[in-house]
Amino acid sequence: MDIATHEGCIAARSRWGKAFREWISPLKKVLITGGAGFIGAWLGRALLDQGVEVVALDDLSTGTWPNPTLGEPEGLTFVRGDCADAALVARLVEGCDFVFHLAAVVGVRRVVESPLRTALVNQATTLSVLEAAAGAGVPVLLASSSEVYGPLATAPFREDDAGSFGPPEQGRWTYALTKAAGEQLAFALGRERGLPFVVVRLFNTVGPGQSAAFGMVLPRFVAQARRGEPITVYGDGEQTRVFCHVADVVDALVALARTPSSWGRLYNVGGVESVSILDLARKVRERLGSDSPIRHVPFVQAFGDDFAEARHRQPDIGRIGQAVGWSPRRGLDRIIDDAIAGADEASPRRELERGEA
Template sequence: MRVLITGGAGFIGSHLAEAYLGRGDEVFVLDDLSTGSIDNITHLRGRKGFHYSIESVHHAPTVAELVDQCDAVFHLAAAVGVRLIVESPVRTIETNVHGTEVVLAAANKKKKKVLIASTSEVYGLSADVPFREDGNLVLGPTTKGRWSYACSKAIDEFLALAYWRERKLPTIIVRLFNTVGPRQTGQYGMVVPTFVKQALTGRPLTIFGDGRQSRCFTHVRDVVGALVGLMDHPGAVGEVFNIGSSEEVTIQALAERVKERTGSNSPILHVPYEQAYGEGFEDMPRRVPDVGKVAGLIGYRPSRSLDAILDDVIGFFRDAPPAGARAGDLPA
């Protein structure tokens, strides 16, 4: 099999590339390195069947050429992270919507199967927890830029499903819930690597808000296994799937567990949302997925507990800290 991974130098994309190379497949990576890093794929360069292009997913000729060479496409390229969303809303919307338009248009010419990576953010302020794929999406007002990311990814979903229904392009949608693991950076607001780096360097663990907001964290290798399984299964086409874990934890409890597992004496510091992201910022109080649909189709089950995930991330930063893990890169 020959697969194209847009955003393949990113955190999830690089692990997905590893998985396909491990199967003996051929992998083509497209990434402009805006949020990804060449360091994530350096160890893959030179491996048989691995190819990469440093170019934007907006560059239609490059996308078309790569799509033509491949059997399937994973569209992971996107603007990610709460901090990037708040600070660069135009970039967020244009990257997410236009990039998806380019990929779907190119894939449609040869009817190549496309998996679109969406996000738990699309559920917005919904209180119908755990979130089901057929549940209502409840977004905040357009005057609050916080919701531009969720809205742009929802548009991606609508567009991908429209291509399937109207033009018979085989598409799959996955909504990812807080994927974590080695090689993830906290640069754009990802909480686990941020807490781990703060704990290991003796800095305060900074919690935005009161810490009662809760999340469910999933190891990147479990997520990658689900992505591969869905791409291989013909029953996934035209469907939307949650991928995540049901082990819920508050951010306050997460900070305490990171301290415990690192042996850190770092204090825990609460920072008001207004100070971190500006006035009027809204957060999702809970993010808990119902994963019954993906479990029923491909037998998906998260294999790692939260403690095991934290230990893996802690070990990664202790043993081989990348450039992004230097103390000078941590938030003040």
């Protein structure tokens, strides 16, 4: 695909030309913001095993250090710090040949409880990272979210669908708005300052090592079923989602980073099997052999009066398939089994040793 057709890459085209289109990025040294988080740690582990030097920046508001996924191998530098610290980020970007910007406020509960913090953190960190990358001429991958599609989009969602948001009284949409603003900033810097970039909208990434602490539904169901507690399903449970194994997501991120002809565009990254949340709870209970009852909890009881739920989330992944040949390889049953097995039995390390990440 000719880079001239890519949105936001007019400046990049004039800067790199034909050589830019044909080059395959070697990824010798990368910066991962949110590098001690769930996805960041999996990504860092995969890149380290490919011989890439990794700098992981994280304020540890949700990430963990020492991180069992990453370990402390040669080639890894961990920096505890704030991604909104422009001077720090600019210093770390220098010497890197790629930036993965994953840092953000995560988890529906955290967003609902503190929409102000969500807005300030997500905007400040994204601005800091993208401006540093633009100043250094370093390509950046920006992790966005399926939340940008909002409550009105019709599944499956395509990247050229219009986004939608609920009213500002509903704090849940703060996260979506900040992610959409970050996307717009990336495209603006691409057009006006020649920033090489790629944006991905992630759909429900799950896998071993993911915490239930921030409202993530699959690890929460697994933890409740293991303890024999009621599995709490919010609302009627008929809302549907797709889940994608974190190892498949890492494959997608690395493929996009290594393929400059894919840059300057927006891509959905997610699974292909849609499941209702109620059926997901039943599957978890069945695969664990648990006798936990399923208890329905009204959204208003769980999140307050102003909460709004998106009924369906399902991506069209045709664009990324055409760009880098990616599609997820792990189905829903495998995803659930790995979530159940946990870090000890189905660790990121074991996945990578199988050559599956």
